[in-house]
Amino acid sequence: MLNMKNSDMKNELVVKDNALINASYNLELTEQRLILLAIVSARENGQGITSETVIRINARDYAQRFGITNETAYEALKNANNTLFERKFSYREFRPNENKEFIVKSRWISKIAYADNHGVIELTFAPDVVPLITRLEKHFTSYQLKQVAQLTSKYAIRLYEILISWREVGKTPVVTIADFREKIGLDDSEYQRMDNLKRIVIEPAIKQINLYTDIQVEYEQFKTGRTITGFQFKFKAKPIKDVIDPDKDQENPDLFNGLTEKQIRLFANKLAYDDEFASKHAEVGESYGDLEIRLITKLKDIDFQIKYIDDLKRVGFNIK
Numbered sequence: 001m002l003n004m005k006n007s008d009m010k011n012e013l014v015v016k017d018n019a020l021i022n023a024s025y026n027l028e029l030t031e032q033r034l035i036l037l038a039i040v041s042a043r044e045n046g047q048g049i050t051s052e053t054v055i056r057i058n059a060r061d062y063a064q065r066f067g068i069t070n071e072t073a074y075e076a077l078k079n080a081n082n083t084l085f086e087r088k089f090s091y092r093e094f095r096p097n098e099n100k101e102f103i104v105k106s107r108w109i110s111k112i113a114y115a116d117n118h119g120v121i122e123l124t125f126a127p128d129v130v131p132l133i134t135r136l137e138k139h140f141t142s143y144q145l146k147q148v149a150q151l152t153s154k155y156a157i158r159l160y161e162i163l164i165s166w167r168e169v170g171k172t173p174v175v176t177i178a179d180f181r182e183k184i185g186l187d188d189s190e191y192q193r194m195d196n197l198k199r200i201v202i203e204p205a206i207k208q209i210n211l212y213t214d215i216q217v218e219y220e221q222f223k224t225g226r227t228i229t230g231f232q233f234k235f236k237a238k239p240i241k242d243v244i245d246p247d248k249d250q251e252n253p254d255l256f257n258g259l260t261e262k263q264i265r266l267f268a269n270k271l272a273y274d275d276e277f278a279s280k281h282a283e284v285g286e287s288y289g290d291l292e293i294r295l296i297t298k299l300k301d302i303d304f305q306i307k308y309i310d311d312l313k314r315v316g317f318n319i320k
Contacts, residue, residue, distance in 0.1 A: 001054045001122070003041070012040045012145040017132040021141050021165045025089035026185030027108075029154045030076040033066060034084065035108060036157075038123050039133050040145055049134060051110065051127040059119030066149055069261070074119045081114035081121060091132075104128060141165040150212040152302070156205040158184050160213055163235050171234040174222050180231055194228055202231070204303075211306075214238055259305060263317075268295035270315040277311050 014036050027035065037057050042049045049055075063073035090105045106128035113122040125133070143164050148157050162183060166172050175183075177197075184201065191197040206217050215235045222230040259267065271277045272292035282291045298304045305312065 001056055003056045003058075013043065013142050014039050014145055014148075015043060015133065015140055015142040016161070018139040018141055018165055019091045019093065020089075020129075020132040021161050022183060023089045023091035024182045024185070025087070025108075026187070027087055027154065028080075028083070029152060029157070030080045031084050031087060032154055032157050033062070034077075034080055034121070034123065036145060036148070037062065037065065038125070042125070042133060049125070049130060051125060051130050053124065054111075055123050055125075057121050057123070065145065070119070077119060077121045078114065078116065081112055084123075085109060085112045141167075147213045150302075151208050153205050153208050155184055155201050156208040159202075159205045159217075159233075160209050160215075163209075163215065163217060163233055170236055172232055174230045174232045176230045177228065207303075259299060264296060264299045267312055267315065267317060268292050268299055271295055271308075271311060274311070274315050277308075277315075 016039070034057060038055045041055050041057070042053070057077070059070055059073040059077050062068075062077060063070045066073075068076075085107070087108050088105060089108065090103055092101055093104050094101045107126045108129060109123050110126045111122075111124040114120070141161065141164055143161070148160055151157050151160065163172065181197075186197075186201070191200055202219065206219065209215065209217050214237060216238055217233055217235040219231050219233045221228050222232065269292050271281075272288050272295055278288065278291060282288075286294075309317075
């Protein structure tokens with residue numbers, strides 16, 4: 001059994017065969033994070049893994065790596081235990097000896113176990129996954145786990161991986177809408193309207209990637225006639241000074257590492273009783289106290305913090 005080591009994320013590499021990077025799948029945020037932690041653990045143990053190897057991850061390590069509370073991590077692992085076993089992916093496999101390309105479908109894991117009172121989850125990778133994260137003699141993509149640790153959009157993690165696989169050229173080919181939807185993990189019924197696809201999936205993902213990772217991304221639309229039929233993503237590495245480091249002291253985070261629980265409560269109170277802010281954001285009939293309670297929840301979302309940074313500064317928040 002392999003245990004996830006309790007360490008920082010400076011050198012923790014996620015490495016995937018490009019077939020897996022370009023696979024079609026839909027994993028929720030917690031499920032993606034667990035898979036990434038399991039891949040890191042499998043590569044770092046030095047013993048090699050097989051389709052029988054059990055990888056153990058505990059809630060405290062999950063919380064530390066992704067900057068959330070232990071309570072939230074316990075709940076995330078518990079929920080993933082109920083869903084991850086059913087998740088599948090598909091990828092293309094060319095077999096030279098037959099000169100044929102096959103579409104392979106597989107589960108991510110063959111076994112999962114969870115100790116409810118201890119916040120411990122155990123994963124065993126499915127047989128088809130093991131060679132895609134271990135035997136990487138030819139085409140593979142790697143990146144540091146810390147680059148996606150602060151991404152809270154499941155689409156942002158997938159888009160970052162896809163982009164990084166084109167790191168040498170700094171841009172993707174023009175991707176058809178259908179191919180993009182398949183790789184990013186959208187069902188046929190989801191976000192069929194182009195404005196919704198851009199507003200809910202693409203633009204928030206790019207915003208998070210640009211804010212938290214080591215690359216800066218923009219995208220271009222391609223049309224056939226008046227209809228958008230494809231996208232191309234271009235990106236470049238950020239200057240080191242502009243990369244937000246999640247390994248910084250978490251007791252004194254700056255805005256982009258997220259407000260601490262204490263800061264959330266403090267600034268929820270300040271904003272609720274600030275006439276300029278409350279006059280714009282209080283709901284009809286809502287008291288100052290009710291607004292404060294609602295803001296405690298809202299301020300846990302880092303996008304909300306960023307959106308109202310000027311108000312936070314005005315009531316005393318200082319970006320260090």
